[in-house]
Amino acid sequence: MWYTGFLNLSAWQVVAATLLLTHVTIIAVTVYLHRYSAHRSLELNAGLKHFFRFWLWLTTAMNTREWTAIHRKHHAKCETPDDPHSPVQKGLGTVLTRGAELYMEEAKNEETLRIYGKNCPGDWIERNLYSRFPNLGIVLMLGLDLALFGVIGLTVWAVQMIWIPLWAAGVVNGLGHAVGYRNFECRDAATNLLPWGILIGGEELHNNHHTYPNSAKLSVRKWEFDMGWAWIKLFSVFGLAKVNRTAPIAHRVTPKHQLDMDSAMAILNNRFQIMAQYRKLVIKPLVRLELERADASMRHQFRRAKRLLSREPSLLQDEQQARIAVILEQSQSLRIIYEQRLALQQIWTRTSANGHDMLAAMKQWVQDAEASGIHSLREFAEHLRTYSLRPAVAHA
Secondary structure, X not given: OHHHXXXXXXXXXXXXXXXXXXXXXXXXXXXXXXHHHHOOOEEEOHHHHHHHHHHHHXXXXXXXXXXXXXXXXXXXXXXXXXXXXXXHHHOHHHHHHHHHHHHHHHHOOHHHHHHHOOOOOOOHHHHHHHOOOOOHHHHHHHHHHHHHHHHHHHHHHHHHHHHHHHHHHHHHHHHHHOOOEOOOOOOOOOOEOOOEEOOOOOOOEHHHHHHOOOOOOOOOOOOOEEHHHHHHHHHHHOOOEEEOOOOOOOEEOOOOOOOOHHHXXXXXXXXXXXXXXXXXXXXXXXXXXXXXXXOHHHHHHHOOHHHHHHOOHHHOOHHHHHHHHHHHHHOHHHHHHHHHHHHHHHHHHHHOOOHHHHHHHHHHHHHHHHOOOOHHHHHHHHHHHOEEOOOOOOOO
């Protein structure tokens, strides 16, 4: 009958179909718009690219050049007043409730499109259909939903229309810079919302992405899952995708005890992972030890010390900096490892353009760490010597 549509599905079947349709949209956003168009972390088959463009026209009315430009600007200006959708600057409530509006406002900025929108589709169908009639696609989608699902098709269409503004523009851009966990202390506030990037195609792993923006794979830890990466691997099997880049792999050669240029370059390439190891191997055990030693009046000061002493300095608020000062005043050991952490980070910001200077600075840092008298810090210095750009070669 006309009110049940051509497919005549049950209620649960309609729910399943809606989730399937929205999942295709999510994959189009994360694989095509995000990982391919904005970051070029992979290559896609021409037919698959056009399918994604067509599907996004039907389900979001989004333009490839606009989306790409806005996202590139977000990375270039992250957490500054020029960031198109930073909750740090605009407030979490604003980004959560007005994320789509912020996107549309920035899409009208011709300077953003000119600077950040390069190498995006400009073919005949883009000029004469997708960009010229952006709303025609979602109107056609409404007609298709009504024809397939009947009256309930209006609800299916409404869910499709709200899916990206809710999850991408609101949740990822908002909560993904406010709550969650951080594997790496990148220079912005990006967080991982969940370790299982399924519902939003892997975009939940936002801290990983901001640390390694050019990686086609957003999961880093063994227990993290990236649905978008699973689709990329499937596309690769059929020759529809080719991965260009993923996050660097930290190679360690355990018999190695000499800090050389190979070590220095490997440390530079894997600096975020190394700082995560510093938090785990140096800061965490020493904070635990100080917590056990502290009397009742000071114990509360050390309870969140691990997180504070590991935090990217530019993201610290005034009260957090004041608390760090109190902690360091109470513990000489924590002061040493905190200052050593900052010194280690400064090495690659000051000397990364000159390998010899970086190697000299790394050797000096290792000497200082070994002379500190702190066991965990000395072990970490020894740990650094084992890094290599190449994995260990097994000899027969």
